[in-house]
Amino acid sequence: MQxxxxxxxxxxxxxxxxxxxxxxxxxxINLMNSGLNAAQRTxxxxxxxxxxxxxxxxxxxxxxxxxxxxxxxxxxxQFRKLWNAMRQIAQQPATPEDDVTxxxxxxxxxxxxxxxxxxxxxxxxxxxxxxxxxxxLILPDFGTNYNGESYQTMIEDIVVGGIRKELENxxxxxxxxxxxxxxxxxxxxxxxxxxxxxxxxxxxxxxGGGSSSNDDGSLAEKKIYNRIASAEGVxxxxxxxxxxxxxxxxxxxxxxxxxxxxxxHSVGSxxxxxxxxxxxxxxxxxxx
Numbered sequence: 476m477q478x479x480x481x482x483x484x485x486x487x488x489x490x491x492x493x494x495x496x497x498x499x500x501x502x503x504i505n506l507m508n509s510g511l512n513a514a515q516r517t518x519x520x521x522x523x524x525x526x527x528x529x530x531x532x533x534x535x536x537x538x539x540x541x542x543x544x545x546x547x548x549x550x551x552x553q554f555r556k557l558w559n560a561m562r563q564i565a566q567q568p569a570t571p572e573d574d575v576t577x578x579x580x581x582x583x584x585x586x587x588x589x590x591x592x593x594x595x596x597x598x599x600x601x602x603x604x605x606x607x608x609x610x611x612l613i614l615p616d617f618g619t620n621y622n623g624e625s626y627q628t629m630i631e632d633i634v635v636g637g638i639r640k641e642l643e644n645x646x647x648x649x650x651x652x653x654x655x656x657x658x659x660x661x662x663x664x665x666x667x668x669x670x671x672x673x674x675x676x677x678x679x680x681x682x683g684g685g686s687s688s689n690d691d692g693s694l695a696e697k698k699i700y701n702r703i704a705s706a707e708g709v710x711x712x713x714x715x716x717x718x719x720x721x722x723x724x725x726x727x728x729x730x731x732x733x734x735x736x737x738x739x740h741s742v743g744s745x746x747x748x749x750x751x752x753x754x755x756x757x758x759x760x761x762x763x
Contacts, residue, residue, distance in 0.1 A: 512743035519659040523737040523750045526660050526709045530735045531754050533608040534711075537561070538756045545759060557613075560630050561733075562758070564604045564637040565713040565725040590708060590738035590747045591655050600653055605710035606637035607653070607662060611701040635703045636710065656708025656739035660750075665704035708739040730757045 541554040587593055594600050612633045636650040715728030733754040741748040 508743075515742045516744070516748070519739065519741050519748070520750065523660040523709070523739070523748075526662060527735050527737060527750060527752050529610050530608055530709070530711060531733075531752060533610045533613060534561075534733050534735075534754050534756065536613065537608075542759050556630050557633060559726075560634045560637070561606075561713055562726040562731065562760075564606065564634075565715045565728065565731050566603050584736050584738055584749050584751060587738065587747055587749075590740060593710075593738055594653065594655050599712065600636075600710055603712045603714075604637050605653060605712050606650075607635050607703070607706040607710055609633045609635055609662075609701070609703050611664065632702060635706060652703055652705050653710055654705045654707050656737075658707075659739050659741075660708035660737035662706045662709065663704045664700040665702050666700055709735070709737045711735050727761060728758055729761050730755055 537554055537557045541558040544554055584593065584599070592598055599605065609632060636653045712734045714732045714734065715725030716730050733756065735752050735754065737750045738747050
């Protein structure tokens, strides 16, 4: 009987097959990672744009509301103090020719090697009195009075930052609520610090008192998250009219440019990711 000889795969052929499989697997995994990274970056950019749009709309709302209320008595104008607070923390270029968008490297967010540089002791957040607006507290007024002006909420709870303050260690620095982004630009809110979790104005708006149920008997959480715990990777810098005379009070500028800026380290990227927009609002105290 004739024996049939069978030839198996050589070690070289096995190694070549494993190598080809490994290369294909690596390429496939890289393509999947690239797709996931792109999707993650797109989501992060969307969240950053949402925060920018929210701050921009709040700026316009405060400005337009103040313009509409200018003819009212001081006590009846609830947006006067908000607008004045933003005017007073505005910066002024060093010279009329100074372009704050590029000529000043310390102002240009695109020149940062790390987002944490913006929050350093000499960074732009500190140097330019950056702030954010608490959009959850820009509410209709219910006739309450604050320091001679009709507004329910402390201004520092709405205009968060903007003023250098004494920190726990005694040093003068940024408002600790303005922080570097952990994941993406966002504003984190905390529970209202009151006895029953809501003030009188909140009860009028949101309904209910301190009980554990609504008027219809359904259970509801009574905690109101409307104070800013941290503003991560998003801030606003107000700059007065660069055509104003050097040394003039920036609050008397013809207009103000509000630079709404975001900075964060996106997944799969070494360089910081940044998005910026500018809102120009004219000063009704100067331009009628």
